[in-house]
Amino acid sequence: MLGAEGTALARLIAAEHHEEPSVAATRVWSAVECLRKSGRAVAALTVESTPDAEKHWVVLRSGEARIATFPTSLEGVGEPVVFALMAQPVERND
Numbered sequence: 904m905l906g907a908e909g910t911a912l913a914r915l916i917a918a919e920h921h922e923e924p925s926v927a928a929t930r931v932w933s934a935v936e937c938l939r940k941s942g943r944a945v946a947a948l949t950v951e952s953t954p955d956a957e958k959h960w961v962v963l964r965s966g967e968a969r970i971a972t973f974p975t976s977l978e979g980v981g982e983p984v985v986f987a988l989m990a991q992p993v994e995r996n997d
Contacts (some may be wrong), residue, residue: 905931912948916961919950926974926983933987934963934970941989943968967992 905913909931917927917978925935931948943965953965968991974983 907936909935911951912963916950919961920961922959922974922982924979926985929985930961930972930981930987931962933972933985934965934989937970937987937989938965938968941968941991943991957997 905928906994910928913924913928913931914927916922916930917924920927934948935945946965948970950961951969958975961972963972968989970987970989971984972987974985976983
C-alpha cells in the first residue's frame with residue numbers, strides 16, 4: 904500500500920522513534936492522504952524534523968508542503984490513531 908519508498912520511510916521513522924512499525928506506516932499513509940486530498944501530486948516524502956521527539960511529533964516534507972504527524976490514543980479505540988496536519992506556502996498575487 905505504501906510502496907517501497909513509503910515502507911522504507913516508515914521503517915526509518917519506527918527505528919528513530921522506537922515506535923511500532925504500524926504507527927510509523929500510518930504516519931506515512933496519512934501524509935500521502937493529505938497530499939492527495941489537497942490535489943497535490945504525491946511526490947517523495949522525507950523526514951524534515953522531529954521538533955519535539957518527547958511529544959511524538961514528526962514533520963514530513965513533500966516539495967514545499969509540510970505534514971506534521973502525531974500518534975495518540977482515543978477513548979474507546981483499541982489501536983493508536985495518527986493525526987496529520989498539512990501546511991504549505993500560500994501563493995500570493997501581489
